[in-house]
Amino acid sequence: MADLKIQNLTKTYGAKIAVNHISMTIKAGSFVAFLGPNGAGKSTTVGMVCGLVAPTSGQISLGNLAIDATSYRAKLGVVFQDSVLDRDLSVAANLKLRAQMYAHIDPAWQQQLIAHFGLTAFVTQKYGTLSGGQRRRVDIVRALLHQPAILILDEPSTGLDIQTRRIIWETLAELRRDTGLTVILTTHYLEEAQSADFVYIIDQGTIIAADTVANLTRDYAAYQLKLTPVDAPKLLQQLQAQGLKAKSDHQTISVAVPTAQAALAVLNNCQSLLTDFECRPGDMNDIFIALTGKAVH
Template identity: 45%
Template sequence: MEILTAEHLTKHYGQHIAVNDVNLHVMAGSLVAFLGPNGAGKSTTIRMLTTLSQPSSGFFTINGKNRLKDMRQDIGIVFQESVLDSRLTVRDNLRLRARLYPDVSRQRVDDLLTRVGAAEFAKQAYGSLSGGQRRRVDIARALLNKPRILFLDEPTTGLDIQTRAVIWKILQEMREQDGLTVFLTTHYLEEAEAADDVYVLDQGRIIAHGAAEVLKQQYTHSELVVWPSQHQILTIPTNWHHHFDPQHGTETIEMPSEQSPIDFLSSQQAKIQDFEYHKGSMDDVFLALTGREIRG
């Protein structure tokens, strides 16, 4: 079942086209990564999909609904910047936000605080929290209305590795237990590795779409760096691309398939002193498609 459908979504400001004929099909319960360089139109698209901005043309539906009021019932949003009051306690912030929805009880607030691991600092002022703690509370705030789809606009920017891991563990549990759909924009491309679906946006247009593994197969290659034993010459198939570095004594081989490294290393075991295997990543996909770094 599709939880989000967008057809020919377009947004322009005067002569500038920020989003150009974007089509999206998001399945319920999936993790979708929406990637692109700065200025590609990601945030503009998110603003339209979360009903904060009207498309210039095209349309979209959330959970089969197309009326703004109805769609908003199924949407949760975690913005890049928090919308909570730094002076209020965590619990008071969430209880205040809960009043915006007719059916959100105090018990729902307490349950969410526990689920995101924020119960222990619920009595602290929001402004006194660390970045990771604040982000957990932001997620709880976005889930108050039991949304079907959660939009995360660069949710882990500036957080350390351990905190990012905790955030993703919480989100994965909610996907598994509640069937929550997660729509993500991120500058950390490793977060897109586990995505069920990836869209790459550049200059307002979708330039690639598919599962992360499929995109890596299409746009990257994996390399095997081998240190041959002294006076040994590797037997490399003539149709494989490879390069010998005499300064470091290494042979860099572009692998034509995922199984090739195992087969090759086994066949050349007696001639090899050491090796490193570099698998194609989402960073490589991004650079191959856009020609520049994610923060360019």
């Protein structure tokens, strides 16, 4: 299994810079997420990695394979935001046509994918009659038919229900474990990025942070406490005396602390001034706000 290397990748459209000198090495077998808002440059980057968008400058390689090699593209499976399958054909017919594009498709592997992604019950139905979640699962099976080394998912869960997303991610986790599949995800769904081994946060075509979820959370996402006070002025005074910055919305007071232990200390010190509280760990949205001043949309 080979690593995917991206060096100084840039894409411009006239005066507009869509991707600005992005570099990264994606280790074989890893799950990497590109997190950012719409228009951040995530899909353009994926388009260049797939060979569908010509870079303005920079290099992409998979081991010793350059991006213009036929064998490079054979290593990729891609699930685009918009489906490439025929709505008037059945699921089985669509998969058969796709399989014919490759020299060697293992029938047992295809049947395994159909079973794992739960397509059996509707494999004879027309693709266009399926629900959005069913179509997305077919799209993923289509991308995996030729047993690629890398699966690229470009905003795969937009508009899908939570149950369908869970089926997709649990199945992909099994495939990664069993086959060493590398997964590259572009998303603004925070819970999907939360599961990644490594996250690149992209804004305006630039990587603004790159680290494990644990390290990004430690550095940029504090624990969030929402306190319901007995006496708001006294509680604010006590929090400020502890060196904490607190915000009041008249009914509750919000304060950020770096660790769970710090949150417990605040609650212990202020318990006589509280009627209720909520506490949650920081998430990817908190990280993005800390880095850019805006939420992921």
